[in-house]
Amino acid sequence: MAADQTTRKLEEMVNSIYSMLAAGDIPEISMPSRNKENIVLDPMLSVWRYGDSSVTRSGKAVDGAEYMVKLLYMVDFIREMLRESKSSTLREMYYISEGWNLGKFGTQDESNLMAEDLEVLSSLLREDFKLRPEENGASIMGDITIEERTRKGEFKKINCRDDVGDGGYGIPYSVEEEKLRIKDVNARYILAIETGGMFDRLVENGFDETNNCLLVHLKGQPARSTRRLLKRINEEHNLPVYVFTDGDPWSFRIYASIAYGAIKTAHISHYLAVPTAEYIGITASDILNYKLPTDDLSDKDIAALNAELKDPRFQSERWRDEIETMLNIGKKAEQQALAKYGLDYVTSTYLPEKLSDLTGFM
Amino acid sequence: MPPRKATISEFREASISEFFEKNRHILGFDSPQKSLFMIVKEALDNSLDACEEHGILPEVKVTLEKAEDDEFNVSVEDNGPGIERKQVPNVFGKLLYGSRFHSFKQSRGQQGIGITAAILYGQITTARTSHVKTRRKEDDVAYDFILGINVKENKADIHSEKPVIWEKPHGALITIPAKGKYQIGKQSILEYMRECAVANPNATLTLLDPDGKTYEIPRVTDILSKPAVAIKPHPLGLELGDINSMAKNTLSPDLIHFLRDDFNRISDKVADEILAFSGIPGNKKPSELSLQDIKKLSEAFKAVKLMPPPTDCLSPLGPEFIKKGLKSVYEENHPSHYGKPVSRPITVYNGNPFSVEAGIVYGGDLPSDQPVRIVRFANKVPLLYQPGACAITKAVSEMDWRQYGFDQKGGQGVPYGPAIIFVHVYGIRIPFTSESKEALANVNEITNEIGLCLKSLGRGVKSFLGKKDRRARIYEKFRLVNTLIPEIGKKASEILGKEVPNLEPVISKIANVVFVTEEFRKSQEGVEIEMKVINYTRREISMGLIADPPTGDYEGPELKWEIKDLGPAQEFVASFSIKGRISDYPGTNYYFTGIDPVRVQGAEPLPADFGTETVNIIETDGEE
Structure with a gap:
């Protein structure tokens, strides 16, 4: 969105606070509650978004008033960046807030959360605010040609298999049309991989070429731009997305954030989530069927699994079965545990079997 | 039968010395460290008792001087009433002598064992004599004694006695040589003196330790402590042995007078009842009472109705x-x-x-x-x-x-x-x-x-702790209306390029009260406190305000203000100073009058008993 439009939208929000004060009303800000109790499935888009329950921050309490002060300082800072055509990382903004006196943040988590709140409140995106996350390092490998606008302002054409090294093409923090254009895709599907070790294994085994697919390294919980790029390739070129992860509660959450949308960013699920993404990561059943080497579930793992049983995104029968089975056997396994059967086992046996189970097209 | 009597007396004398030798630990002289401590304690306790009894603000100086190897000279010098010259041999030389052995009175020392035991301990461990110098205010000179203890005869062995000039108008100085070990720490002489200072804030206590270091704990008040009053023994507080020894030593010619005169709370009527119950004739000589008679008396004491002992005979610290x-x-x-x-x-x-x-x-x-x-x-x-x-x-x-x-x-x-x-x-x-x-x-x-x-x-x-929480909450609210809301107004106006709106209506909606608050900073002599009263209500208010700074830290006129017609959003400011460190300042209590309590925050309604000295908080039984 253009800078002046963004500024206008932010000023509208500030004006609502100002008007309340001028009218002698205690200022307040309402927005949807951003927790797992308040996400609902959008039947039209098949993604999870925030529901109707909302929180109100009121100036009659110290917490609420401090929140508003910080929010106003942040808005002021964003306006200035827009005016001077600059951008900053979220971390930089956190440090800059040192000089904001009453608007100073206690932790970077607090400022990150508030940047997301501001998205929710203004229906804008962080990218519109010229705020970006740290370098994430997620990458893509496969026969896709893109044009990226470099810092010199020119679009550079890159084939993500032929023009890059074994590390693949590094996904930039913004993958919107003005920064990244998708020119040509020659692949049947996207395989999104949790760990670097497995990504490297598949690259080495040439899985992208033999199976005509795109390999995307998620680097753990995927960043927004990674999810957005998955979404764009999925929507613009009709490529299905398969998510290949470890078999533990945290991997289930990685999948959920890709397929259903993350709880923290449910206000932009429609823009980030790929509802049709399929899970082909390690499951509790795989642990049993493939007799994989395992680790015992830790207390944290067990708590996370129990929390998932209450998470609205995991209420399907299939997920409940998997989670309960994992709790029953008390074990988890890494995707690299497949190496038990040899380095090629994952590419020659496991993935083809899994994919054909799901789709029947292999 | 003279020979037999002599045997008993010999037996007794031998036993006192033997008793002490064998039972040092019972009297507290059980280790070299503790023995030095015990000597100081016995002498210091006596000094404080004597000063209290005679209405003197105590000044006691304890000196520990290393004599040789593990021997020390322990001196305790006080400004007490002094001891009459002819009493010195008794006070310092006789075990179980003490003026209070048979008196019924609250005192620091309880038996006449303490100081003599200390001298005896010194004598046993060093084979040296002790030194006593004492002067009463009615005497022109002090008397200087060098003495030991004749354990056989249970009396002082006076080696020398001479009158000397002493610049002190009255007081006593005792020096005891003793084997021991000087230590510092939790159970030390210094700690004992520090704690003595807690209970005796009107005393100046000084310690000169073996390394030549001086510790002085000056008095913090000139108020004399109220001495305890001696009472006659209450019958119910006595063991058989007590009654027996009273009967042997009484001056009363017969039992009825013994009962009437030597005990507390035995009226003529009660004495008759006791006689009737025990069946002992009232004209029997007390010294002739048999052990059987004593037992009967003791039972009679329990059977008759006795008033409890008087209670004004004790001396609390207060x-x-x-x-x-x-x-x-x-x-x-x-x-x-x-x-x-x-x-x-x-x-x-x-x-x-x-x-x-x-x-x-x-x-x-x-x-x-x-x-x-x-x-x-x-x-x-x-x-x-x-x-x-x-x-x-x-x-x-x-x-x-x-x-x-x-x-x-x-x-x-x-x-x-x-x-x-x-x-x-x-x-x-x-x-x-x-x-x-x-x-x-x-x-x-x-x-x-x-x-x-x-x-x-x-x-x-x-x-x-609750008050501290409340203060914190009030401070929060104050910050809210005084800092945060104005900041929201300022920042929002700045972004929009508009005038800052009038915030009074919002502020009075958030806090429709009168705030009493204070800020304080370090000043030259202590802490300077600025008290502010801010009217966040929408009406003019009037009220009376009293500040009650921490006890003892404020000197000056009463801190009292009449606040008249303070308009909405107006402030009333006053400052005052107190002594003490800023880190110790617990906050001042504020009390108000003449305004509805629900409209004030940061102060409390003036309690009805404010300003009256509370002497005791009496807790009653069965309340919890």
């Missing part, structure tokens, strides 16, 4: 002394709260009146992850040894302190928290676990009374 004493000694910990001292009414245990008073110091630099420190006192004497055996420690451990904001595993044991708990048990013949008087015996009547004191202290701490 809340003022406790507060001043705690403050002077523990101020180095910068505590944030000195609890109001608690005094129990006097009660009777076994015919002996006793009572308990207590105080607490809380917060500041005191460690909150350590067990609370319990400082124990019996008849104004600090108890440093055997804390585990003592009724005071037991009473502390048996109470559930968790409800008062302390940590305590399972609600029993010594609690953890940043506190020093002071407990003073005083009375006539209070029970100890042993002759060395290091721990109070666990007697239900006494532990119960201690427990009630502790509960009251606990409540005080809890309410202090």
Whole structure:
């Protein structure tokens, strides 16, 4: 969105606070509650978004008033960046807030959360605010040609298999049309991989070429731009997305954030989530069927699994079965545990079997 | 039968010396460290007793001088009344002599063992004599004695006695040579003197240690402590042996006069009842009473109705002394709260009146992850040894302190928290676990009374903590309307390029009250406090305001203001200064009059009894 439009939208929000004060009303800000109790499935888009329950921050309490002060300082800072055509990382903004006196943040988590709140409140995106996350390092490998606008302002054409090294093409923090254009895709599907070790294994085994697919390294919980790029390739070129992860509660959450949308960013699920993404990561059943080497579930793992049983995104029968089975056997396994059967086992046996189970097209 | 009598006397004399030799530990002389401590303690206790009895503000100087190897010369010099020349051999040379052995009176020392035992200990361990110099104010000169103890005859061996010039108008100086070991730390002479200073804030105590270091604890008040009054023994407080020895020593010609004159609370009528009950003729000579008769008398005492002993014969420290004493000694910990001292009414245990008073110091630099420190006192004497055996420690451990904001595993044991708990048990013949008087015996009547004191202290701490919370909440609200809301207004206007709107309506919606608040900063002499009254209501208000700074820190006219017609959003400001460190400043209490309490925050309605001196907080039984 253009800078002046963004500024206008932010000023509208500030004006609502100002008007309340001028009218002698205690200022307040309402927005949807951003927790797992308040996400609902959008039947039209098949993604999870925030529901109707909302929180109100009121100036009659110290917490609420401090929140508003910080929010106003942040808005002021964003306006200035827009005016001077600059951008900053979220971390930089956190440090800059040192000089904001009453608007100073206690932790970077607090400022990150508030940047997301501001998205929710203004229906804008962080990218519109010229705020970006740290370098994430997620990458893509496969026969896709893109044009990226470099810092010199020119679009550079890159084939993500032929023009890059074994590390693949590094996904930039913004993958919107003005920064990244998708020119040509020659692949049947996207395989999104949790760990670097497995990504490297598949690259080495040439899985992208033999199976005509795109390999995307998620680097753990995927960043927004990674999810957005998955979404764009999925929507613009009709490529299905398969998510290949470890078999533990945290991997289930990685999948959920890709397929259903993350709880923290449910206000932009429609823009980030790929509802049709399929899970082909390690499951509790795989642990049993493939007799994989395992680790015992830790207390944290067990708590996370129990929390998932209450998470609205995991209420399907299939997920409940998997989670309960994992709790029953008390074990988890890494995707690299497949190496038990040899380095090629994952590419020659496991993935083809899994994919054909799901789709029947292999 | 003269020969037989001589045998008994020999036997007795031999036994005293032997008794001491064999039972040093019972009297407290059980280790080289503790022996030096005991000598100082016995002499110091005597000095303080004598000063109190004669209305003198005590000045006591203790000197420890290394003589050779493990031998020390221990000197204690006081400004007490002095000792009459002809009494010196008795006071310092006779075991079980003490002027108070048969008196019924609250005092620091209880038997006539202490100082003579100290001299005897010195004599046994060094084979040297002790030195006594004393002068009474009516004498022109002081008398200087060099003496030892003749254990065979249980009397002083005076080696020399000579009149000397002493610049002191009155006082006594005793120097005892003794084997021992000087130590510092928890159970040391210095610690004993520090705790003595807590119970005797009107005393100046000085210690000159073997390394030549001087410690002086100056007095913090010139108020004299009220001396205890001697009473005749109450029949119910006596053991058979006591009655027997009274009967042998009385001047009364017959039993009826013995009963009427030598006991407390035995009226003529009661004496007749006792005679009737025991069946002993009233004209029997007391010295001729058989053991059987004594037993009958004792039973009769229990059978007849006796009034409890008088209770005005005791000498408490009193809340003022406790507060001043705690403050002077523990101020180095910068505590944030000195609890109001608690005094129990006097009660009777076994015919002996006793009572308990207590105080607490809380917060500041005191460690909150350590067990609370319990400082124990019996008849104004600090108890440093055997804390585990003592009724005071037991009473502390048996109470559930968790409800008062302390940590305590399972609600029993010594609690953890940043506190020093002071407990003073005083009375006539209070029970100890042993002759060395290091721990109070666990007697239900006494532990119960201690427990009630502790509960009251606990409540005080809890309410202090609550007050701190309330202050914090009020400060938050003040910050909200004074800082945050204006900042929201300012920043929003800045972004929009508009005028800052009038915030008064919003502020009075958030806080429709009058705020009383203070800011304070360090000043030259102490702390300068700026008090602000801000009217956030939408109407003009008038009110009276009184500031009550922490006790003892403020000197000057009464802090009282009449605030007239303070308009909405207007401020009333006043400042005053107090003494003390800024880190100790607990905040001033503000009280208001003449305005609806719901419209004021940061001050409380003026209590009806404000300004009247509260002497005792009396806790009654069965309340909890």
